[in-house]
């Protein structure tokens with residue numbers, strides 16, 4: 001857990017790197033724009049605000065290492081559910097929560113523990129006015145009680161004028177091998193009746209509706225996959241690029257490296273108050289990743305809007 005100063009900010013027009021967070025308040029000298037600002041968010045939880053000189057903005061909480069907002073031209077392209085709580089006791093329901101070390105359902109809690117542990121800040125940099133922040137999660141007594149392995153997860157979030165990229169690197173720091181499944185459970189703001197996802201035609205599917213524990217195998221035949229009702233479906237060996245039409249006038253390109261699978265989810269009437277306002281398009285690794293001691297696995301996600 002990071003010891004957080006009240007505010008902590010950086011700004012630079014040219015590359016500037018700040019190494020491991022010291023817990024000491026720092027202020028930028030002569031800065032016009034604070035590209036990386038750490039402060040308090042909802043529930044007084046530590047929150048990082050990234051501001052690009054090109055006008056975009058992103059926010060993330062150290063609790064869960066969860067990006068909760070990505071704004072381009074002042075429009076938030078991500079969605080946080082109205083029932084989300086910011087107490088540090090429950091995962092934040094919205095934005096880009098992590099599912100690690102289990103996508104689920106499985107032996108441990110649904111979607112694993114990474115979304116309800118506090119990540120710490122490793123470093124921050126700004127290149128050509130575009131900021132990034134790197135977070136770290138390590139095992140502790142809470143995770144060990146569920147999953148008895150030593151690991152390190154490094155998560156770099158980079159904001160660009162019209163893009164948000166993430167890089168997740170998981171390293172086995174244990175003396176024995178371990179396996180995991182994982183996902184980035186991205187909630188996109190959308191009009192569910194107008195939203196569609198392109199790129200999944202031909203993929204093998206595991207439909208988790210009606211029984212997530214016994215998914216039904218199939219094949220996607222549609223060029224544009226829509227959300228006419230409850231949707232909870234895994235797409236195996238999904239392509240490295242999908243396009244989400246959010247039904248609000250925006251088309252978001254979702255590119256990835258090494259996130260081999262995808263999930264579409266919309267809870268429909270099981271979340272009557274908000275299901276019309278978002279869809280989840282998740283990059284995932286459903287087949288287990290096995291790491292020997294000192295081995296790492298890295299995956300990238302690149303979201304952009306034209």
Ligand SMILES: O=P(O)(O)OC[C@H]1O[C@@H](O)[C@H](O)[C@@H](O)[C@@H]1O
Nearest residue numbers: 110111185208212232263265282
């Ligand atoms: O409410 P949670 O735990 O965030 O999970 C939401 C949904 O997340 C999706 O990724 C799963 O495929 C669903 O089965 C699950 O219901």
